[in-house]
Amino acid sequence: MIETTPSLIVFLIPLAYSPGPGNLFFAAAGARFGLGATLPALAGYHVATWVVTLAAGLGLAAAAGAAPGLFTALRWAGVAYVLWLALGFLLAAAGAGPEGQGGDARPAGFGSGALLLVLNPKAYVIIALMFSQFLPVGQEAGHGAAVLWITTVFTLNNLVAFTVWSLAGDRLAAHFRDSGSARRLNTFFGVLLAGVAFWLAAI
Incomplete structure (x- = not known):
């Protein structure tokens, strides 16, 4: 598996750094609260990434395939959650304090x-x-080790990417410290997250 790691990373980089629900949320959170305050959410996201990815590689995907309605339900729950996150930023824009914190x-x-x-x-x-492309086929003896390696590389790559997005949001917010600019920044991220939710609903 180690010899295919460079190819795996090249495959993952554009997926991790391109806009999506996760990295846009962390960019918005970094802008609103700063990188330091965003670290607990980053930790939660990537612990969950490691657990879910490992479970998928070990057979959860096959189980979900037997219940196609499960993925549909999950997709709509995700749409609702991203819309809820967007609403939080839009409400903060409506009542932003001196640093755009939005009251409490x-x-x-x-x-x-x-x-x-x-x-x-x-x-x-x-x-x-990712697993369809990089998990070796016909090597049952090393299946668990390969899943563990791919899962760990995937999680670490995502962690670096999302930290960069959070830091970018933090640096961006440094230029928007007055209340009017903070409202505009919260509105921007709220609308962006809402757009992501509608995109998820359409795919």
Whole structure:
């Protein structure tokens, strides 16, 4: 598996760094609360990434294939959750304080980060595609080790990408510290997340 790792990373980089529900949320969270306050949600998202990816590689995908309605339900739950996140930013824009914090708004915690991954249908598509391309076929003896390696590389690559998105949001917010600019930034991320939700509903 180690010899195919460079190809796996090349495959994952555009998927991890392109806009999606996860990285756009963390960019918005970084802009609103700063990188430090976003770290618990980042940890939750990527612990969940590792657990879900490992389970998928070990056979969860086959089980889900036997119940196609499960993925549909998950997709709509994800759409609703991303819309809820978008609403939070739009409400903050309507009542932003001096630094755009939105009154009693608090940064997302570990559980919220984990829930974002669980309800992110883009993540499941990427996981299935990744295993279909990089999991060795016909090597049952090494199947578990290969799944573990791919899962870990995937999770670490995502962690770096999402940290970069969070840091970019944090740096962007440094230029929008007055209340009017903070409202515009929250509106921008709220509309962007709403757009992602509608895109998820359409695919």
